[in-house]
Amino acid sequence: MINFQDKVSFIWSIAEVLRGPYKPEDYGKVILPLAVLRRFDCVLEETKEEVLTKYADLKSINEDAREPILNRLAKQNFHNTSNYNFNNLLSDADNIGDNLRDYMNGFSKTARDIMEYFEFDKQIDKMNDNDLLYLTIKRFSELDLHPEVVSNIEMGYIFEELIRRFSEHAEAGDHYTPREVVRLMVSLLFMRDDDILTKYGLTQTLYDCAAGTGGMGSVAQEYLHEFNPNADLEFFAQEINGESYAICKADMLIKGADARNIRLGNTLSNDQFKGEKFDYLISNPPYGVDWKSYEKPVKAEHEELGYNGRFGPGTPRTSDGQLLFLLHLVSKMKPVTDGNPQGSRMAIIMNGSPLFTGDAGSGESEIRRYVLENDLVEGIVALPNDLFYNTGISTYIWILTNNKTDHRKGKVQLINAVDFSKKMKKSLGSKRNEITQEQIDEIVRLYGEFKEGEYVKIFDNEDFGYHKITVERPLRLNFLISEERIAQVVEQRAFQNLATSRKKDESGIAEIEAGKELQESILKVLRNHINDTVYKNREDFEKKSKAAFKGSGVAIGAPILKAILAGLSEKDETADTCLKKKDEIEVDTDLRDTENVPLKEDIIEYFKREVLPHVPDAWIDHSKTRVGYEIPFTRQFYKYTALRSSEEIMAEIKELEKNITKQLEKVLI
Structure with missing residues (x-):
């Protein structure tokens, strides 16, 4: 495991300098953009003089024209033309605020865009007014983030750990995805594609619609390079939070990737990748987040475009938009064609709500019906509780594909991995458990074997469907x-x-x-x-x-x-x-009832067997029959535990009474 904690600890010690004028939850407004600036500074250090010399010759030409020239000299997808860097900023303490702005304005467009979304300019005055700017810059200048010292992978770890610490007070829905959970997702995502991913010079695309700081993309790229150093996984992402977007884009920029693939905006109401399809899709969208504020464009797309848009099957209640993200990702899957026999694979984390919330005919049920009847759901893995830093709720990884292998067609695999974790020595927020690499390997093995057992159940798609029938009785x-x-x-x-x-x-x-x-x-x-x-x-x-x-x-x-x-x-x-x-018989609405009849059963036979023996005068109102789908995951793995006998309980009570009596005697003597 890469040792990055010493760097994080050093940066966190710098954050403590801000105590007083800044509340702990606001440290990130200063530390994160400065960490990005310092990384940029170190990355450009060796080529800075050469860039400045060339810039003097090219000052008169258009910025768009000179940018690729200077980028080539900088050996990066960005450059800086300011005479300042983190070292000489300290030479003029009285004007450090103006000089820092000059340094930031010297970056090329993409890097400037990143800093604008940090809104760091507001913090410069605040730090300067509180005599903190010089000291903070000085401490950061002592931190060596040169690529030869801190690799791109390690820098990604540093950013993610800083974000986790700075977001400990965030809402439960704004959770940070632990790296071991992402490793499990990526392993499941790529597990059947080893032959494809080992091809020389392979280029595949990966998309995350709620990317955060891009951690999932980083882990996926690491995974691919372990198998095939010559392969390229091009990462595309959209993120709604400006600060997270800025870090994600900075990470891509530093890695030499195309930072234009990282885009800002609300994925559900403002898709930045309209019409584009991807080989792989991965995401951990927010749980239980209200989408009422952008309900209008989502509902309009559903009603006007239907299945030609993203939300054809329906829309869930406005209190939880998880299934909207699922539909959005499905719309980004590459169709299986002669030219693309691979299709697409998707891994998405959601809580328990999308499994069962919503009655037959509801938006949630119709979405489940769509993905199951179209044979898109390959498997679902139940994760242990207390894995996330800001929430301890139950979570599930859904694996979807539009190109199942023959033995998986028409089937859904459920894996109950709730016990596949170990307690952490020290809790981090709500995170008390972690999944070890050995446990990840075991879950992946169980998934790949596709055999029923203690932790694995396999079902037909239809097993999750039912007819909801309305049973009427006469008014008397x-x-x-x-x-x-x-x-x-x-x-x-x-x-x-x-x-x-x-x-x-x-x-x-x-x-x-x-x-x-x-x-x-x-x-x-x-x-x-x-x-x-x-x-x-x-x-x-x-x-x-x-x-x-x-x-x-x-x-x-x-x-x-x-x-x-x-x-x-x-x-x-x-x-x-x-x-x-x-x-015509009048219905007694107070006696109206419903029954869920499994899709595989005949409705009339079920009614005769389960209903008529109890209410002989009942009948089915077929006009009200609806098809529904739910995935009762927990019920499938329920284990009955026999109650203790009354004799055993009484014996325990008597023993407790004896012990209490003895203790009282000691007190009274």
Whole structure:
């Protein structure tokens, strides 16, 4: 393992200089951009004089024209034309702020863009006003970050560890992905492509839609170079956070990669790689993050473009956008063609919510349905808890591909790796566990073997699907005219509205009086017919009620009759079925129920076996049947633990009582 902690400790000691004017959570606003500047300074050190000499000759020409010339001299994809560096900045303490700005403005466009997104210019004045700028620059000038001393890989580790420390107070959704988790993802991503990745001069593309500082891309490149030093994995990334974007872009710039492949913006509402496809896709998008603020463009794309856009299958609830990132990545997969038989592979980390949240027909369920029915999900690995620095929740790696091997077609592999970790000697935030390299190798072995066992289950895609059927039962009511039920009639809204109903009348008062009089007339008729007879057929009772009101000379409309019947009724399983017009059975919505019937089962056979024996009068409303998909991961690996016997528990209680008695005796003696 590369030893980078000494450099991190030194930089962290510089951060402590800022205590007072800066809160600990704000140290990163100073330390991270200065670490990038110092790295740039060291990388350009050997060619700086040659660049300055050439720049003097080319000052008069356009910056775009001279940039490639100076970059070639600098032997990098960037250069600096300022006369200052970290050493001579210290020679003029009184003007160090202005000189530092001159130094920063001397960088070429790409590097300047990086510093702008750090918004470091704001910090220069604050440090200067608090007499911290000179001291901080001096401490950084003592740090040697030359590529011969600190490799690009080690520099990536340093950046990531600094970010982790500076973001310990971040929200749970803004988590940093531990490197061992990324190594596991990359191993699963590339595991079946060894023959492809060992080809001489191979160039493949990797895309991360929520890249952070680009750590996943760095690990993937390391992995590929272990197999094939002559291969190239071109990294493309988008990141919403300006500071993370700046570090990611700086890392690419220092490595000599094309920093233009790193782009800023909201992936879901402003895709910076429209129409582009990639060989590999990897991401750890934010968990449970609300996307309501950009709901409009996402929903518009879904509705206007359908499956020609990214979100054709549907959209999840606005409280969690994880499945939107999944769909976005799916849209970036290269289709399998004669010219590209490889297709694409994807590794994405999500929490448990995308496995099961959302009922049949919901956006979440429809998205799961899409990826499963299109045979895109190859496997899902459940990770141990407490792996991440800012959250301890359960997480899962989903592996998707549009080119499954023959023995995996139509199948989904689940691996329960929740116990594949070891406790850390010292916790880092919420991170208490880590996955060892041996455990990574074992998980990859289990995945590659594709055999069922204690930690592995294999299912058909259809095993996760179901028909959600609506089971209806008839409405059965009895009717009784009693004081208690008459009181229920009085509570009916239609009856109460009679008193305030308004009709066109010559006087403005008579209409109200007429309404109250009608109320009193209705109650009088009902009380005149109080008896102990319970009617169990609504149609018969309704006819008798109409006749009673007609015989009393009280005219009532259909809404009032309905209110009277509702007040005088009560649910009764022994009563006759209530009918609508044309002998249609009326549904009792209170008894409405649903059943999830596995896709592999016949709905009618299931209904006869599981429902009718318990409710013989039930039926299925087929118009409401929906197809749903969920992946009940935990249930598949549940192990029943038998309860302890009552004798064993009583024996333990008695033993405890004896011990307590002995202890009390010692105290009382």
